[in-house]
Amino acid sequence: MSDDQGAYWLVPARLFDGHTMHSGVAVRLRGAEVLEWAAIADLGDRADLRHHDGIAAPGLIDLQVNGGGGVLLNTSPTPDGLRAIATAHRALGCAFCLPTLITDAPEVLDRATDAMLALWSAPDRGGVAGLHIEGPHISITKRGTHDPRFIRPLDDRTLNCVARLRERGVPVLITVAPEACAPGQIARLVTMGAVVSIGHSAAAPDQIARAMAEGARKGTHLYNGMTGMAGRDPGVAGALIDSDLWLGLIADGHHVSEAMIRLAWRARPAAGRMILVSDAMPTVGGPDHFTLYDQVIRVADGKLVNAEGSLAGVHMALPQALPRVTRILDDDGVQALTAASSTPAELMGLSGLGHLRPGATGGVTLLGPDLTRAEWLGAAPAGKDRPAR
Template sequence: MERVTYHGGRVFDGHVLHENWPITIEDYFIIEGAEGHPIDLAGDILAPAFVDLQVNGGGGVLFNDDPSVETLQRIAEAHIALGTGSLLPTLITDRPEITAAAIDAVAEARTRAMTGIEGLHLEGPHLSAAKHGAHAPELIRPMETADLAALIEAKARVGCLKVTVAPETVTPDQIARLAEAGIYVSLGHSACDAGTGEHAFAAGARGVTHLFNAMSQMQSRAPGLVGAALASQAWAGLIADSVHVAPDVMRVALAASPKIFLVTDAMAVAGTTLDHFTLNGRKILRRDGELRLEDGTLAGADLDMARAVTVLVRQCDVPLSRALAMATRLPAEAAGLAPHIGCLKARTPCRAIRLRETADGFRVVPLDA
């Protein structure tokens, strides 16, 4: 990559949105004290590539359908085109042999240094059947000793390992063992009360998966997992499509906690014009910006990060700098990724994108557009 100096726009470095701040990049590194071929941003925004910790599929494929290196490549390419430079491919509740294949595929992708694949998110099978959502309830089960050992072994092979579990099916001791091994434990698909959630956080759970969705809600005398997460300011992923969570509810949550970040929960249709796909043999329909099973249950999101940023800014009155941080630096920090991911820092590797604001919202455009 030739040396290029971007000027004439704004630069978001992961923390601050700078006005008219020229930045020079060469061979994917930010350099200081030098200039290169000038590119006028014409008012656009240069930002770190998005970071997404919940990506079930994209480019017409779903990780559960074929947990292979080839599938990972196709998913990564689809999301790179949408501005996401770092992601956790996500396997939802499935059979043990599918989980093992997913671990092998991510380990191989990491060995090949596949662009964009930072690790693995296993969402299930150790969830609550009462909050199964789009997960196949017959595959949900408690965590056993062999499961714990397999996850700890997998951590050494896949880089970042995030596991979504419900405290009804995973004990505090198991959570502690996972956390001690460096695994990012996130609570989700749970009907637990606030006290149980608080005990899980104390044991080492780092946060919650898709805040508000598939979890016990906050009420005046029963805070639920939502209340426990917000009160403890645990890390929390948020699907900001205004379908999974209403804008007014997002405003309240964002006022309560600075540790909420964006996820897409993207499915096979991401980056395509497909109008349906299948999950565990069940048809999922794409209609009006929503993904639903034929019985009406939400099944992932028809969402990319640029649209999530648009929803936060335009429907929730979130400052653009905070919305961008929620799509870049904050998820990287939550997952413990390399310090340069989600930020633009001098003398460090750089994955940058160019964002343009239009009447319809923010969209990713080529860096040299």
């Protein structure tokens, strides 16, 4: 066994490797890097053992994070803003995230693009794994809290921003409504290497089919911001559930009912393509209010509401969804953990993340036996905390 300086053995009650739950197994870590595995019985009484009474899982990955620690990306589209958001979520057990820019003026996306390119040159990106562009190319009727002043069809300005990011290898997830895209535009994004997600949409069946044919690979926060299912029309939600696309889902106890979570999970034709997201706002790890489009949004009874009392975002870090989804699905946590680690890593092509096999570089999220008490173990050596695509 290796004697790497600074390395130690993590000995959990259970170890989830990204796909399978194990007992009786320890993992040797150096910072955020997994060096090797061993049977606990073979370790003896070593001095470099760290015991944990719960579950050790790969560093969790959240593909939809609008803010955290009091910072909203739309109002702080800077390298420091990106890093502050990811830092706030790491403190709550989520190792990596895609800071998410929602619908705004074109120059805000320009600044966010410049900020991400600047951060991508840094030796430590602080948990930022790419950029999620959610809007402004969405349906006006399914905009949710997105400001209608800035909603517009997909244009060259956004395409150029995505091209700049992808040329530097930055993972990009972009949410669009198919009806806001001209034929061929989604295919252009896919050719660049962006992951295109269908969301905030009232698209007709032929528009959804075209988006999928052009390479759309995901659906954004299933059920929310899209037409629902009916007996004679599956709507966007039904079409996504019945597809082989990856689907993001908010499981905060407010945005989607338990019955609809079970329905979606069980009805998918392709297993392992559900992804848990937080859609978190700045109140996560921050103060109990923030300003969005000149409106004050506050936490009330565990949820975010505007002045009229309407739901206006999510007050939840990703690890909080794990025990809820595990209870809803009535399993041992494997499905929820998969949806928060290996599945988002696979979709976004995040090398070294989402698993705990030797060579992994995403650190470990420690959870209690019931999937609570999330803590991220990382402190990656220089150059190791850099997900690649």
